[in-house]
Amino acid sequence: MCYWTTLPGTTDDRVVNGPLLICDGYPSLTDTAFAEHGIDCAFGSHNGDEAFIFSANLCAQINYAPGTTDDKIIKGPMTIAAMFPFFKGTVFESGVDAAFESTRTYEAYLFKGNRYALINYGSDSHLIAIRLITQGFAGLKNTIFESGIEAAFASHRTDEAYLFKGDSYALINFAPGTTDDYIIGGVKKILPNWPSLRSILPRKNRGLDVHHHAKPDADRDHDEL
Numbered sequence: 001m002c003y004w005t006t007l008p009g010t011t012d013d014r015v016v017n018g019p020l021l022i023c024d025g026y027p028s029l030t031d032t033a034f035a036e037h038g039i040d041c042a043f044g045s046h047n048g049d050e051a052f053i054f055s056a057n058l059c060a061q062i063n064y065a066p067g068t069t070d071d072k073i074i075k076g077p078m079t080i081a082a083m084f085p086f087f088k089g090t091v092f093e094s095g096v097d098a099a100f101e102s103t104r105t106y107e108a109y110l111f112k113g114n115r116y117a118l119i120n121y122g123s124d125s126h127l128i129a130i131r132l133i134t135q136g137f138a139g140l141k142n143t144i145f146e147s148g149i150e151a152a153f154a155s156h157r158t159d160e161a162y163l164f165k166g167d168s169y170a171l172i173n174f175a176p177g178t179t180d181d182y183i184i185g186g187v188k189k190i191l192p193n194w195p196s197l198r199s200i201l202p203r204k205n206r207g208l209d210v211h212h213h214a215k216p217d218a219d220r221d222h223d224e225l
Helices: none
Strands: 003-005 014-017 041-044 050-055 058-063 072-079 098-101 107-112 115-120 126-132 151-154 160-165 168-173 182-189
Touching (some): 041 151, 098 160
Parallel strands (some): 041 098
Antiparallel strands (some): 003 014, 041 050, 050 058, 098 107, 107 115, 115 126, 151 160
């Protein structure tokens, strides 16, 4: 894991903490699939310092306690279909590639292959739509992102998010509730525009990290739940 700050429109980003093993930065995730296999994606919740994290077919809701190691698991780990029953029988049941929270309260965008889902994750959680990326994000047509998005996160600027794929990224205005989204400044290469990541990327540790714990490892895998 790595935590860094971004300053939209500049190259003044900086690494705040990391890279660290997930279990070192988030002790509550020790001996879970999220620490042992990695986190595929996450999106922030409108409930303060909370987020939903995903690893293969599993997910959890956590309080990530920024600036501390007092994080805790609120709900889970459990299968995606158990956390979000409306995903049962859809492509999202087996995993999520990328996600980011909307500026609309309790809404989030999740991506899998060339499709995306818009969900409400509040107390009355429900699926709003599953569509092709190009149907909901017209601004991504004829770009590398129309066939899939590998990582994403919401900006602190209203209605903006960063999308990543391969060695490229784009900053978008996602225009919630409309198809008036657009790319801000074009699709660009990551490293020239995120100088703080030059010593970190590319990383070649995808998969199981071999490391030691103070207590015996739990016998848990992605399909156990």
